[in-house]
Amino acid sequence: MTTTAMAPPATISGDATSGQARDRVLWGVLMLAPYLLVFAVMVVYPVAYGLWLGLNWQSYKALFADPIFIRTMVNTVVFLFIAVNLKFIIAMMLSGFFVQQRAWVRIILVLFILPWAVPSIPTILSFRIMLNPENGMINQQLFQWFGIVEGPGWLTDPTLAFASSILVHIWKSLPFWTLILVTGRLAIAQDLYEAASVDGANKWQQFRFITWPSLATLYVTSTLLSMIWTLGDFNSVYLLTGGGPGDLNHVLATLGIRYMRNNNLDLGIASIICAMPLILPMVWFMVKRLSKGAE
Amino acid sequence: MKKVLDEGKLILIAIPVLIWTLLPIYHLFVLSISTQESMLAGRLWPEKPTLQNFQIVFNQQHYYLTNFWVQLFNSFMIAIATGLITLFIATCAAFAISRLKAPGGRSIMNFALATYLIPAAFLAIPMYKAMGTFGLLNTRVALILAMVALASPYAIWVLKQASDKLPKELDEAAIMDGANSLQLFRLVYLPLMKPSMVVIGIYALLLAWNEYLYAFLLLSSEKAVPLAVGLGLFLSADDAPWNLLMTAGLIYAIPPAVIYYGFRKNMVSGLTAGAVKS
Numbered sequence: 001m002t003t004t005a006m007a008p009p010a011t012i013s014g015d016a017t018s019g020q021a022r023d024r025v026l027w028g029v030l031m032l033a034p035y036l037l038v039f040a041v042m043v044v045y046p047v048a049y050g051l052w053l054g055l056n057w058q059s060y061k062a063l064f065a066d067p068i069f070i071r072t073m074v075n076t077v078v079f080l081f082i083a084v085n086l087k088f089i090i091a092m093m094l095s096g097f098f099v100q101q102r103a104w105v106r107i108i109l110v111l112f113i114l115p116w117a118v119p120s121i122p123t124i125l126s127f128r129i130m131l132n133p134e135n136g137m138i139n140q141q142l143f144q145w146f147g148i149v150e151g152p153g154w155l156t157d158p159t160l161a162f163a164s165s166i167l168v169h170i171w172k173s174l175p176f177w178t179l180i181l182v183t184g185r186l187a188i189a190q191d192l193y194e195a196a197s198v199d200g201a202n203k204w205q206q207f208r209f210i211t212w213p214s215l216a217t218l219y220v221t222s223t224l225l226s227m228i229w230t231l232g233d234f235n236s237v238y239l240l241t242g243g244g245p246g247d248l249n250h251v252l253a254t255l256g257i258r259y260m261r262n263n264n265l266d267l268g269i270a271s272i273i274c275a276m277p278l279i280l281p282m283v284w285f286m287v288k289r290l291s292k293g294a295e
Numbered sequence: 296m297k298k299v300l301d302e303g304k305l306i307l308i309a310i311p312v313l314i315w316t317l318l319p320i321y322h323l324f325v326l327s328i329s330t331q332e333s334m335l336a337g338r339l340w341p342e343k344p345t346l347q348n349f350q351i352v353f354n355q356q357h358y359y360l361t362n363f364w365v366q367l368f369n370s371f372m373i374a375i376a377t378g379l380i381t382l383f384i385a386t387c388a389a390f391a392i393s394r395l396k397a398p399g400g401r402s403i404m405n406f407a408l409a410t411y412l413i414p415a416a417f418l419a420i421p422m423y424k425a426m427g428t429f430g431l432l433n434t435r436v437a438l439i440l441a442m443v444a445l446a447s448p449y450a451i452w453v454l455k456q457a458s459d460k461l462p463k464e465l466d467e468a469a470i471m472d473g474a475n476s477l478q479l480f481r482l483v484y485l486p487l488m489k490p491s492m493v494v495i496g497i498y499a500l501l502l503a504w505n506e507y508l509y510a511f512l513l514l515s516s517e518k519a520v521p522l523a524v525g526l527g528l529f530l531s532a533d534d535a536p537w538n539l540l541m542t543a544g545l546i547y548a549i550p551p552a553v554i555y556y557g558f559r560k561n562m563v564s565g566l567t568a569g570a571v572k573s
Contacts, residue, residue, distance in 0.1 A: 020470060027476035028397025031387035035447055036403070038384060041429075042422065042444035043410050049428070050421030097308050108309055110559075112316050117555040119505040121523045122544030125530075126323040129537045137322055140337020171319070225412075232414015234508050239527070253416040257508070260420055268420050275417060283412040287405055290452070 054273045059266040069271060072250045076231065076275075079166060079251050083230050087170045087177060088223055094174075095181035096211075109182075116175040124239040127168050131155050131240075158248045161241045165249065169236040173229070177222055184218045185211065221289060228282050231275070252278075323548075326541035334538045348542040357539055359529050362517050370504055370521035370547070373435055377442040378500035384443065385450035385495060390484050392451070393458035394466060395476060404455065411448035416508060418445075423512045437513045438521075442506060446499035453498075457491035458484065497558055501551050522547045 063069050098109050115123065130137045131154035139151030155161050192210050201209070234253045237243060243250035243258060250258060252275045259268035326334055327348055329341040350356075355363050392400035410418075422441055423432075431437040465483050474482065504523075511524045526544055529535040 020475070023475050024395045025398065027480075028391040028395035028400070031391035031395070031480075032397055032400070032403060034384045035388040035407070035451065038440070038444050038447060039403075039406070039410070042425070042440055043418070046418065046421035046425035049425055053424070094308075094312065097305065097312070100305060102305070105305065105309070108313060110556075112312065113559075114320060114552070115316060118320065118548045118552050119523070121505070121507050121526055122323055122541070122548045123319050125526065125540060125544060126319045126326075129326065129541070130319060130322045135335045135337060137325075137337040137339070141339065171315070175316075228412055228414060232416045234416040234419075239507070239530075242530075253414065256417070256420050257512070260423070260512075265420070265424070272417050272420060279413060279417065283409055286412050287408045290408055291401075291405055 050269055050272070053266065054269045056266055056270075059270040060274075063267055063270045063274065066267070068247050068250065069255065071248060072252060072255045072271075073274075075162065075249060076251045076278075079162075079169075080227060080230055083166045083169050084223060084227050086166070087174055087226065088219070090170070091174055091177040091181050092215075092219070094178045095185055096207075098178065098182045099185045113175045113179070115172050120172055120235045121239065123172070124168055124235055127164070127171075128155065128240050131164055155241055156245055158245055161245060162249045165237045165240050168240050169230065169233050172236065173226070177226060180218070180222055181215065184215045188214045221286075224282055224286060228279065228286065231279060323541050323545055326538045327545045329538050331536065331538060348538050349546075351539060352542050352546065357536060359525075359535065360539065360543065362525065363522075363543065365518050366520060366522040366525040367546075369435065369519065370523065373438055373442065373510075373521055374500045374504040376439045377446060377503035378496045380439065380443045381446040381450050381499035382492060382496045384447050385454050386485075386488065386492060388447075388451045389454035389458050390480055393455045394461075394479065394484060404452065407448035407451050410444075411452065415445050419508055419512055422509070426513055432513060433515050433519060435514070435519060438506075438510055439503075441509050441513060442499070442503040445509075446502050450495045450499060453495055454488065454491055457488060461487055493558070497554060501554065504551055 094112075098105060098112070131139075133139055133151060133153045133156055136154070138154065139148075142148040142151045152160055154164050188211065193206055196206050196210060231251075232253050233251070234257070237249065237251050238254045238257070241249055243254050247258070252271065256268040256272045259265070259271060325338075325340065328344040328346065329338070330343065330345055330347070333341040333343070352360055352363055355361050388403075391397040392404055422444075426432050426437045426441075429437075431440070461484070465487075466479060469479050469483050504521075506521075507523045507527065510521050511527060514520045514524065517525070517528070522543070526540060526547065529537075529540040
């Protein structure tokens, strides 16, 4: 060890320090071991096992013969398209509100984050009770204020139930993405806006030519990430409507679990494997993007 | 005049935003202090606000609540265990990848990132099957292991990024002084990483506390499940006592909200900076 103390920094990885280099490799491997163990046992083995179970050709035949599966595929695409776009349009507008440098706006921001900070089970169940067609607060209030005796079947009408799931999903995830876009907006140099308004640019032009170009990369990355997470949103559908009424409103994230609970594990696995062509390209793209950003 | 007009416009945005955000949370709160009748009447504010629901929940005086305290304890235990184990695993792994440049570190990071990005709902069934072959179904260990596996990738990624930002010269100086890897870890890395470690510990803890799907798949006995699943059990009946459900839900929601707001500054910057790198 005394030799290393005298060695110039440039030779740290040279012969004199080969003991240290070996020490680094040894500890490097040792410290990765706990994660590798968890990864092997909890991710690699289950996924390999799942793929092996998914080799059964019969289950895909059965799956595509099941009208609920076809309906679910359509639902998933519609859910994804509406939820992600609506969420980001609103988040984009609200981020313009929350960058306002006012004390009371900052207080509202603190409250606005609540849906994200509070666990989703109680709040989604709260939605479910509130939207109950007979005794729920919404329809009771519609009756008391407007005399509407039979309010909308928020959870019993198939289309409305589907829309309600989308709204609950947006309610939960909107704060996070708004915050991301607020962070993005705060990074834009303020003098750009000042110069633009001196030149007589209106608000829309400022957004079009300053805000949007600065946020475009962040917006695309965020949208993609949100698409992946939206695909995996189990709670908003399952806890609100259970995929109902009549199994009409499942998405891929809940359908597998439904098959499993009906003792149809093979179909569950097959439905998950069918989701992979949709998910894996996005995951691959994001991994590349995130690991590059981390350099 | 223009100032006032601007302020007015902002308020016109703020009001619907607040109503939209707070309505379900307000509803949760109102039902928790409502009697059964005023709940069924869908009132905006109960005729006679009461704390009786809390009494019933705390004394477990309802069929759905017979295991309330055990389930609350399970939630705490599972969350704390997940937090601590994830923190240990991720701190070590991030050190190995970022400071020791361990062989294969880069590809491990990429695999971990892929695990983080694939939605947990799609890993649930394979993990359930695997737990069955391990003979761990219906044990809390199964849920803790699953949550650690789900929380670690993001934890490693955030800690690795934080660690990459520490100056290289610190390591070089310590190595010149003859420090070995373990000393580097203990004396240089750990003290500087504390703020990020707090964020990650809380992230994993909240992830486990809030989890519903895995808990309800991996655990079945009513004494083993965390409170999240206990709340879901109310759904098995159409005429369940919603006000009691909301009371228990409120109690369940308070710890994470308190933790979240207590560490809000660190959480928001730590997690949003990590979540999206533009």
